[in-house]
Each structure stands twice: as structure tokens, then as C-alpha cells.
Amino acid sequence: MKKIGVLTSGGDAPGMNAAVRAVVLTASQYGIEVVGFRHGFNGIFQRDFQPLTAADVRQIAHLGGTIIKSARCKQLPEPGGPQQAADILHELGIEALLVIGGDGSFRGCVALSQYYRGQLVGLPGTIDNDLDGTDLTIGFATALETALEAIDKIRDTADAFERTFLVEVMGRHTGYLALSAGIAGSAEQIICPEYGDTVDVADIAADIRSYQQQHGACSYIIVLAETMYPAGAAALAHELSVQSGTECRAVVLGHLQRGGSPVGSDRILATKVGAYAVEQLVAGHAHMMMAGEQAGQAVLFPLRLTGAQHKKADPFLLAWQDRILQQH
Secondary structure (H helix, E strand, O other): OOOOEEEOOOOOOOOOHHHHHHHHHHHHOOOOEEEEEEOOOHHOOOOEEEEEOHHOOOOOOOOOOOOOOOOOOOOOOOOOHHHHHHHHHHOOOOOEEEEEEOHHHHHHHHOOOOOOOOOEEEEEOOOOOOOOOOOOOOOOHHHHHHHHHHHHHHHHHHHOOOOOOEEEOOOOOOOOOHHHHHHHHHOEEEOOOOHHHOOOOOHHHHHHHHHHHHHOOOEEEEEOOOOOOOOOOHHHHHHHHHHHOOEEEEOOHHHHHHOOOOOOHHHHHHHHHHHHHHHHHHOOOOEEEEEEEOOEEEEEEEEEHHHOOOOOHHHHHHHHHHHHHHHO
């Protein structure tokens, strides 16, 4: 193997640069040239790429974002898209492609595999932590710390004004980030898909009134997973204000959670799976696999199964939080 490609695809996640660094440094040990495609799969179609050497990546692990940029690609799912991408990769002499991204990026790999003669390897890069086959995904730990810092600060102002605050966090259709941020931030209530598909505004308002009857005028923090209330966090906050009789404010953290320098654990995870992916690639074991981590060990997991959604948020913490809420 002489030449491989790497790209970062979909939503960016803190730690992607550390993964790129690990891929390039490990490949250089085997004398393998690395090409970085810019803006995800778009870089293949547009032939927008750059050589990546050890000198290019040695000091990037601490940087947020991704030096080779990221994007969602509309062209790949279109008819003929995978064939065209494969033809370009063949033309460029790319013998393997490493894709750092989430479920959508890996579905792109599956489509590409029907036409591409090289090897395809995935690295789990998403703050949502919603991929099967790995305990944690690159970026989740940093996003959690960002959300927690915001919740802690919101608690200060919530205490000062004795208000209810609704804090919306990312996570797509899973509650990993909401549950973790809510537990760590001592939230009075967590609203996420694992507790049901709908939001009972009247029930939540009753919980707020009951809590204030027990504890007097005080702060009340609710952590909300995005997509749980289609009308938006601001609309839900308004409804809660009306029904609970207590002023409720909404704070949407949004893309703030994707930014910032990755925490140490994200840098370590990214380095580990990046290096492991290249080593397994060289050994011939990594085609259509994702390099992840389970119980502290680097593992390979079938790329096609990463989106099966068998992985669940911690059932113990879900049950514990529910019991605590009932005590209100």
C-alpha cells in the first residue's frame, strides 16, 4: 500500500484533527502517502485535496474543527454518485479511504463500497455518541464539557432570579448528550427520547409546581434533547411559563457544542482509533470496518452495523433520574 485518503464528513466534532494527525503519523511509519480530501466527500468529486505530511499535522491535536474542513455531500447519494466517486479514487491511485464521521458518513461508505476497489475504513467522529460498536465517539466528551459549563453558568442566574430554565442540547435523535449533561449538571428534569417520544407539557408544569411547593421559590433546570419538541425550545418555555405560573427561559446551545479545543479524553480516543485504523488497514483486516473502542480496547466493528441503534443510553442513570423526579 502506497497511497491512502482521509476525510472528515458531516457535522464536525472536537478531536477530528487529532484523528487526522494519528492517521498521517502512523501511515508515515509505513511509508504510506496520505491525501486529505477537503470538505468531506465533496473533495473527491471536486478533486479538492492536499498531501498531508507529518510536518503538516504535528501541532493540530489541540485544535477544534478540522483542518481539512467538513461538509455534507449531496452528490454522493444521487444516482451514479458512488460510481463517479469510485472512478475518481481509482484515477488518483487511492488504495484506501479513511472516513471520520458519523452514521450518515458511514452510509456513504456502504454505497461507495459497491464500486470502489480499495479499502474503506470508518472512524467514529460525532458529538452525538450514537454509533454502535464503540463506547464513545470522538467529540462527545468535549461537547459534554461545553454543555455542562453552560448549564453551571445558567444555574447561577437561575438561582439569582429563582427562574426555570430550559436548556436544549444537541444529540440528533438520541439522548446520550442530554442525559449526561443533565446528570452532571444536577438538572431537575431531563427530556430525551429514552423517556418517550412526546413531551407532556402539563405533566412537566405540574412537576415544576410540586418542586416549588416543597422547596419554595428556587431555580429549576430542564435539559432538553433537540428534536423532542418540534415547535422549538422557546415555544416549550412559553407553554411551561403559562401552565406552571413560573417564568421559564429557553437557552439553545446549538453549534456551540461542536466547537472548542478537544478535552484530553477526546484527543486520546482520536489518536488511538486513528492509529489502530491504519495498522489494521496495513494488516488487511479493516475493509468496511469502523475502528472504535470497547471497554478500553481498540476494536474493529462492521461499518454496515454502526447505525443499527442497539447502543442505548445508560439504563441505570435513566432509571435513577426518573426516581429522583418522582420524589419531587
